[in-house]
Amino acid sequence: MHKNIEEIKKNESPPKIIKNIFDKDEIKKFLELYHQLPTTVHNKKQNVIKKRWLVEYGKELEKLFYQKLKNTIGDFKYDNLKTEDNNEIYGLFQESYNPIGLHIDGGFNLEDIIYKQSLIPLTPTGSTVVFKNRFYGNSTNFTLNKEELEVKNLKYGQNKRSSEHIGLFDGKPFDVKIHEKYLKHEKIENLTGLEVELIYEWEIGSMLVFDRTNLHCSSSIIEKKKIGLTTFTKL
Secondary structure (H helix, E strand, O other): OOOOHHHHHHHHHHHHOOOOOOHHHHHHHHHHHHHHOOOOEEEEEOOOEEEEEEEOOOOOHHHHHHHHHHHOOOOOOOOEEOOOEEEEEEEEEEEOOOOOOOOEEOOOOOOOOOOEEEEOOOOOOOOEEEEEEEOOOOOOEEEEEEEHHHOOOOOOOOOOOOOHHHHHHHHOOOOOHHHHHOOOOOOHHHHHHOOOOEEEEEEOOOOEEEEEEEEEOOOOOOOOEEEEEEEEOEE
């Protein structure tokens, strides 16, 4: 668990959607940047392409992004993995063909005071489900899949696998209607005790900001593919 949980809790707040924060030209620049960047990971099992926003790319765009995010959440530091050359990255682009499962982006340093994360949709169709439930450990994928739970030899930057969310919260069955509409890719048993706080319907030009302690996942709504930019912050 994180060492500074009380400090982390002091800065928690409900998820926020900021509409019309980016115009069409700015979104176009983000997409152009995405296509310029080298692929970091092509996870064929999850069918997702990940690209790190490297510091030598899109410097003017980063200044714009930083100021807009700062205007929304106040002062922050980036909290991202570093490259093999020890250079910081600004964020992570993901091109997803399948929904991303239940997880938390708590980072990998338990000394950090983790703060907010942001999501900018770069394609129009998709949605993200943020739960009221919180977790104060490292970045973790939550699953009941025995094969996944046996994965121990993780590479740098990979989320650990865990089922410890089951039992942390009450045993109330998850809402069947929400599961059928948004979360058919998740076993409903894996959502036991969880309660939805916000379902963010992707909209070009908007940005979602929420606490890194919130459990969350993609919805099952994807048309062919979706592309988004996620950034993680700390104090």
